[in-house]
Amino acid sequence: xxxxxxxxxxxxxxxxxxxxxxxxxxxxxxxxxxxxxxxxxxxxxxxxxxxxxxxxxxxxxxxxxxxxxxxxxxxxxxxxxxxxxxxxxxxxxxxxxxxxxxxxxxxxxxxxxxxxxxxxxxxxxxxxxxxxxxxxxxxxxxxxxxxxxxxxxxxxxxxxxxxxxxxxxxxxxxxxxxxxxxxxxxxxxxxxxxxxxxxxxxxxx
Amino acid sequence: xxxxxxxxxxxxxxxxxxxxxxxxxxxxxxxxxxxxxxxxxxxxxxxxxxxxxxxxxxxxxxxxxxxxxxxxxxxxxxxxxxxxxxxxxxxxxxx
Numbered sequence: 001x002x003x004x005x006x007x008x009x010x011x012x013x014x015x016x017x018x019x020x021x022x023x024x025x026x027x028x029x030x031x032x033x034x035x036x037x038x039x040x041x042x043x044x045x046x047x048x049x050x051x052x053x054x055x056x057x058x059x060x061x062x063x064x065x066x067x068x069x070x071x072x073x074x075x076x077x078x079x080x081x082x083x084x085x086x087x088x089x090x091x092x093x094x095x096x097x098x099x100x101x102x103x104x105x106x107x108x109x110x111x112x113x114x115x116x117x118x119x120x121x122x123x124x125x126x127x128x129x130x131x132x133x134x135x136x137x138x139x140x141x142x143x144x145x146x147x148x149x150x151x152x153x154x155x156x157x158x159x160x161x162x163x164x165x166x167x168x169x170x171x172x173x174x175x176x177x178x179x180x181x182x183x184x185x186x187x188x189x190x191x192x193x194x195x196x197x198x199x200x201x202x203x204x205x
Numbered sequence: 206x207x208x209x210x211x212x213x214x215x216x217x218x219x220x221x222x223x224x225x226x227x228x229x230x231x232x233x234x235x236x237x238x239x240x241x242x243x244x245x246x247x248x249x250x251x252x253x254x255x256x257x258x259x260x261x262x263x264x265x266x267x268x269x270x271x272x273x274x275x276x277x278x279x280x281x282x283x284x285x286x287x288x289x290x291x292x293x294x295x296x297x298x299x300x
Contacts, residue, residue: 205284
């Protein structure tokens with residue numbers, strides 16, 4: 001049974017939270033880079049900043065076009081598609097930075113609007129590239145966890161694993177709409193896992 | 206063959222500060238020398254640098270022996286470094 005559209009629209013609430021978490025992690029990565037001058041930390045900063053900018057821009061575009069302007073015609077759906085492309089590119093850029101880091105080491109939308117615009121905001125090609133890079137990143141974070149055996153590393157591994165799953169769900173969303181919502185939930189959980197790690201680290205003495 | 210682990214300048218400075226902190230916040234150069242595993246000349250260069258940054262201060266005791274004392278700025282840096290070290294380690298990055 002398909003999820004009600006009210007639940008599917010929750011992505012409008014989740015995306016800004018995801019952006020906020022990404023910006024917080026980016027801020028700490030930059031702080032760490034400034035102190036250590038370690039380039040991998042700079043890559044992590046750029047990666048999370050790109051992810052945050054991507055999520056924030058797509059939230060704003062989706063919110064304005066679907067909620068404020070109640071998009072209907074080709075021009076607006078074209079803009080929505082463009083924002084989806086920018087988001088996809090920023091994500092790929094973010095994952096490329098993560099790969100480089102490891103390599104060195106709601107408002108209401110019209111009821112039927114979301115399924116109708118899914119092809120414009122979900123790009124399976126970008127998601128496929130993202131999945132490919134995330135497999136590498138997740139494996140590296142898993143290796144790091146097995147070496148350190150620390151809860152912090154485990155949370156980072158879980159975070160990347162969930163983000164990887166979210167992209168698989170986004171690809172499946174073109175077949176079954178419900179996966180779009182599940183993808184967002186999974187993505188947010190992944191970022192929450194990383195935020196938990198950050199809180200643990202910042203509270204440590 | 207034994208692999209030698211490269212220590213960055215920051216890591217060596219942190220090692221020196223950690224040794225002073227472990228010795229109760231003040232200790233002599235000999236203890237730091239052995240603890241940090243540095244040559245005398247290199248240690249003196251690092252100590253001068255840490256003094257200039259206001260992280261430690263040089264003290265002269267009544268017996269004319271030199272000791273180095275960790276300052277508040279040094280304590281803050283140590284605490285901050287431990288956090289970023291954990292953050293970096295969580296992502297598999299070594300500083």
